[in-house]
Amino acid sequence: MPNTRFNISTYYxxxxxxxxxRDFSLRYKGSTIGIFWSLLxxxxxxxxxVFLFGKVIPLKIDAYPAFVFSALLPWIWFSTCLNSSASxxxxxxDLLKKPSFPPFILIIVNTLSNxxxxxxxxxxxxxxxxxxxxxxTPNLLFLPFLLLIQCILIVGLSMIIATMNVxxxxxxxxxxxxxxxxxxxxxxxxxxxxxxxxxxxxYTLNPVAVMIESYREIFFYGSPPMWSSLIIAMINSVVILIxxxxxxxxxxxxxxxxI
Amino acid sequence: xxxxxxxxxxSKCFTIQKNxxxxxxxxxxxxxxxxxxxxxxxxxxxxxxxxxEQGRVLGIIGHNGAGKSTLLRLLCGLGSPTTGxxxxxxxxxxxxxxxxxxxxxxxxxxxxxxxxxxCGLTKRQVKAVENEIIHFAELEEFIDQPTRTYSxxxxxxxxxxxxxxxxxxxxxxxxxLAVGDSRFQQKCLDxxxxxRKAGKSLIFASHDLEQxxxxxxxxxxxxxxxxxxxxxPESAISCYHDLMRQRSEKRAKQIYNEAPSNITVEQxxxxxxxxxxxxxxxxxxxxxxxTNSIFSGGGITxxxxxxFTKSLSDMALLLGIYSETNVKCFETHVLSTNAVFGxxxxxxxxxxxxPALPLLPGIYHIxxxxxxxxxxxxxxxxxxMHPLHVLSKNEAVSYFSGIVSLCPVWSVLK
Numbered sequence: 001m002p003n004t005r006f007n008i009s010t011y012y013x014x015x016x017x018x019x020x021x022r023d024f025s026l027r028y029k030g031s032t033i034g035i036f037w038s039l040l041x042x043x044x045x046x047x048x049x050v051f052l053f054g055k056v057i058p059l060k061i062d063a064y065p066a067f068v069f070s071a072l073l074p075w076i077w078f079s080t081c082l083n084s085s086a087s088x089x090x091x092x093x094d095l096l097k098k099p100s101f102p103p104f105i106l107i108i109v110n111t112l113s114n115x116x117x118x119x120x121x122x123x124x125x126x127x128x129x130x131x132x133x134x135x136x137t138p139n140l141l142f143l144p145f146l147l148l149i150q151c152i153l154i155v156g157l158s159m160i161i162a163t164m165n166v167x168x169x170x171x172x173x174x175x176x177x178x179x180x181x182x183x184x185x186x187x188x189x190x191x192x193x194x195x196x197x198x199x200x201x202x203y204t205l206n207p208v209a210v211m212i213e214s215y216r217e218i219f220f221y222g223s224p225p226m227w228s229s230l231i232i233a234m235i236n237s238v239v240i241l242i243x244x245x246x247x248x249x250x251x252x253x254x255x256x257x258x259i
Numbered sequence: 260x261x262x263x264x265x266x267x268x269x270s271k272c273f274t275i276q277k278n279x280x281x282x283x284x285x286x287x288x289x290x291x292x293x294x295x296x297x298x299x300x301x302x303x304x305x306x307x308x309x310x311x312e313q314g315r316v317l318g319i320i321g322h323n324g325a326g327k328s329t330l331l332r333l334l335c336g337l338g339s340p341t342t343g344x345x346x347x348x349x350x351x352x353x354x355x356x357x358x359x360x361x362x363x364x365x366x367x368x369x370x371x372x373x374x375x376x377x378c379g380l381t382k383r384q385v386k387a388v389e390n391e392i393i394h395f396a397e398l399e400e401f402i403d404q405p406t407r408t409y410s411x412x413x414x415x416x417x418x419x420x421x422x423x424x425x426x427x428x429x430x431x432x433x434x435x436l437a438v439g440d441s442r443f444q445q446k447c448l449d450x451x452x453x454x455r456k457a458g459k460s461l462i463f464a465s466h467d468l469e470q471x472x473x474x475x476x477x478x479x480x481x482x483x484x485x486x487x488x489x490x491x492p493e494s495a496i497s498c499y500h501d502l503m504r505q506r507s508e509k510r511a512k513q514i515y516n517e518a519p520s521n522i523t524v525e526q527x528x529x530x531x532x533x534x535x536x537x538x539x540x541x542x543x544x545x546x547x548x549x550t551n552s553i554f555s556g557g558g559i560t561x562x563x564x565x566x567f568t569k570s571l572s573d574m575a576l577l578l579g580i581y582s583e584t585n586v587k588c589f590e591t592h593v594l595s596t597n598a599v600f601g602x603x604x605x606x607x608x609x610x611x612x613x614p615a616l617p618l619l620p621g622i623y624h625i626x627x628x629x630x631x632x633x634x635x636x637x638x639x640x641x642x643x644m645h646p647l648h649v650l651s652k653n654e655a656v657s658y659f660s661g662i663v664s665l666c667p668v669w670s671v672l673k
Contacts (some may be wrong), residue, residue: 011379018376022365023427094359098377099335157559168364256338257273 023113042076048188063132069125070219071188071212077118081111085158086165086172093259107158137222146214153237158243164183166255201203207233263460264311265430269343271304302486303329314453318471319464320499321481326462331433352427356383357418357435363407367417370406374421388424396420432463468496527643535574535638539564540645555664558614566606573597577628586612588662597633617664620651
């Protein structure tokens with residue numbers, strides 16, 4: 001019988017990797033089209049937006065599909081994570097009842113699993129960029145940095161949402177609503193430059209808006225991201241992470257009482 | 260002997276608020292309208308202290324709701340005590356719930372891997388013991404099917420086999436040993452005995468007193484969140500039986516509060532037309548003291564107070580001793596009371612003396628009944644209404660099981 005000692009440096013990574021793999025395979029298990037079905041979601045959203053703002057209310061942006069898609073993919077990662085984070089603690093009571101299992105692992109697994117989906121869609125984005133003769137520049141190499149900032153932001157927000165949802169069950173619906181509204185307030189399908197000066201500062205405060213713009217900078221425009229606003233976004237994200245972790249730790253033993 | 264875990268004066272309080280707002284909307288409404296429901300404090304545990312040394316097995320027994328699970332969760336670190344402290348060493352394993360991390364759409368093998376990794380094994384280590392686990396759970400044929408197709412017994416066997424493979428120095432188990440058929444339960448018990456023999460330590464809560472008797476060095480009895488007794492398994496178990504008896508008496512009094520009835524209904528049921536009634540059953544030991552417990556091998560006198568409402572010419576009487584699991588140990592009938600006692604007056608008492616009952620310690624029931632002589636229907640039958648507790652006389656009772664108390668004498672033949 002193997003003798004185990006809880007070596008955190010190997011236990012946490014092993015557990016995270018295993019759960020991410022499991023989460024991923026569960027998503028596509030039992031469906032014949034599997035992965036292709038999940039590609040349908042972003043592609044159909046793209047089609048609707050292209051139709052709406054390309055033909056019905058034309059925004060007159062060149063290469064509109066490529067323009068939208070480069071911002072849509074990171075948005076989908078963000079919104080999927082936030083929407084699924086609310087039920088992470090409530091829906092995994094059995095895992096929480098294992099004393100050696102720290103609940104925040106669920107948040108990391110959720111974030112990484114959706115990140116994996118994002119990375120899987122990237123080739124399609126590259127393909128669409130080629131279709132519209134956009135230039136692929138070495139500025140793409142900034143992608144890992146953007147991913148890191150977004151990870152920090154998502155994990156921070158997820159901690160708050162998952163923890164608070166245990167006590168207030170309608171957080172899940174509020175988040176759902178908030179994400180939908182945020183979609184319209186984030187320049188995913190329109191240009192941030194179109195906004196008048198008086199409202200511009202609101203956008204610099206919104207870390208999601210800054211990041212979405214940055215993704216578009218490196219993919220669609222092929223230029224480096226705007227560093228100043230990106231640094232602010234990084235600071236915002238880290239602050240949110242710290243707040244989230246603080247809330248999580250303070251409420252953790254109450255969560256155990258309610259589980 | 261080093262202490263592996265010390266709990267000092269721990270208490271746990273839960274605030275229970277009627278109609279506690281579970282949504283933000285309700286909370287805000289409550290804040291605005293100022294309408295609070297007073298929160299009630301429920302103390303699940305009061306001032307519990309215990310410590311576990313290396314190589315010892317500690318059992319925790321108590322009625323449902325006594326606080327066993329709450330105590331174990333606190334010992335594991337799931338939640339913190341309202342007062343008091345718990346100090347523990349790091350590497351311990353826990354088995355508080357079966358099937359942690361199991362997903363119904365994954366196959367048994369995949370869930371086994373998840374369970375193993377959750378326990379702290381690496382993937383390679385899990386793969387190395389995989390076959391052993393499958394063999395222990397006896398699931399060779401079904402291991403590659405999704406667990407939603409498993410019966411609850413199969414699921415629990417897999418969960419238990421996975422959890423028990425992990426080899427910590429010290430394990431905390433909560434009432435999960437009651438899974439599977441008796442053969443599987445024996446395997447689990449043997450595994451835990453091997454665990455104990457290897458010098459490891461164990462804390463477990465159980466309702467199965469046989470397990471507690473055979474595994475534990477020391478037993479704690481919890482009653483309403485308090486430690487009522489801590490000590491040797493035998494005495495703890497009889498303390499537990501006493502408490503259970505008091506509980507059912509209290510409950511019977513609550514139910515039968517109207518007319519002071521002569522019969523203390525502990526449990527069980529009574530049926531019959533009541534043309535003839537047994538209005539009281541009393542038990543006396545050999546010193547003529549009213550009791551309902553005797554020592555193994557002791558004698559008992561059963562007194563029945565009867566009455567019949569219309570003039571019956573004759574009746575039949577039934578008296579039996581049944582074990583806790585309703586196995587008939589002994590039964591006798593008097594086919595005609597007239598023939599044995601002569602014509603009986605309308606109210607009276609009969610007595611039956613059983614000189615020496617060779618019964619092993621446990622709980623038995625005295626079932627009595629009055630019937631018409633052709634046994635066509637029932638006048639009055641008391642089933643499981645009168646318990647008899649047989650206590651042991653301090654012998655090594657764990658070597659005996661069954662109902663009859665015999666004294667084997669072993670010798671070597673030349």
